Amino acid sequence: MRLTSILVAALGSLAAAADLGIEVTHAVECTRKTVNGDGVAMHYRGTLQSDGSEFDSSYNRKSPLTFKLGTGRVIKGWDQGLLDMCIGEKRTLTIPPEFGYGDRGVGPIPGGATLVFETELVGIDGVKDEL
Numbered sequence: 001m002r003l004t005s006i007l008v009a010a011l012g013s014l015a016a017a018a019d020l021g022i023e024v025t026h027a028v029e030c031t032r033k034t035v036n037g038d039g040v041a042m043h044y045r046g047t048l049q050s051d052g053s054e055f056d057s058s059y060n061r062k063s064p065l066t067f068k069l070g071t072g073r074v075i076k077g078w079d080q081g082l083l084d085m086c087i088g089e090k091r092t093l094t095i096p097p098e099f100g101y102g103d104r105g106v107g108p109i110p111g112g113a114t115l116v117f118e119t120e121l122v123g124i125d126g127v128k129d130e131l
Contacts, residue, residue, distance in 0.1 A: 021094030022081050025118070030086035032127050036070025039125030042082065049094065049114040055107070064122050075100050077115070085121045087129045093117045 034040060041064040045057040058065050067073045069082060077095030085091065095115040097103065105111035123129070 019096045020077055020081055020099050021092075023092045023094075024089065025092050026088070026090035026120075028086040028088040032124065033084045033086055034069055034082060034121065034124060036079075036083070038069045038127075039066065040069050040082065040121060041066045041123035042078075043120040043122055045118045047116045048109070049116050053108075055109055075115075078117070078119075081117075082119065082121070087121055087124060087127065090118070090120045093119060 043058045043064045045054060045059060047054050065074075070079050072079065075095065077093055077099035080099070081091065081093040081095070093116070095117065097112050097114060100113065100115045101109055101111070103111040105113065109115065
């Protein structure tokens with residue numbers, strides 16, 4: 001009975017993860033891809049899927065966002081959607097509310113919003129750019 005509960009929970013997590021959209025828009029070949037725990041530098045542009053309005057952009061600030069990947073310092077959609085990236089790679093992430101800010105919303109992001117992020121990995125701490 002207990003194993004069944006664990007399997008049901010695991011399958012539910014996999015089904016939810018399938019809702020996270022990851023589109024590689026600029027592929028790059030490399031020998032070292034991002035893993036959980038990496039310090040990364042990301043450029044990004046965030047928009048609301050509902051109307052396309054931009055709510056944030058590191059490009060406008062001319063400074064990438066730096067954080068440790070997979071440690072809960074950013075939304076779940078980023079922690080999962082930015083894994084296995086090469087420096088210079090670009091992805092568009094379509095993030096449903098349960099992998100973003102949920103029903104609460106934050107600042108200009110309304111509760112229940114699906115978010116679209118154009119992302120670009122500009123660096124991994126301790127890893128030399130292979131380009």
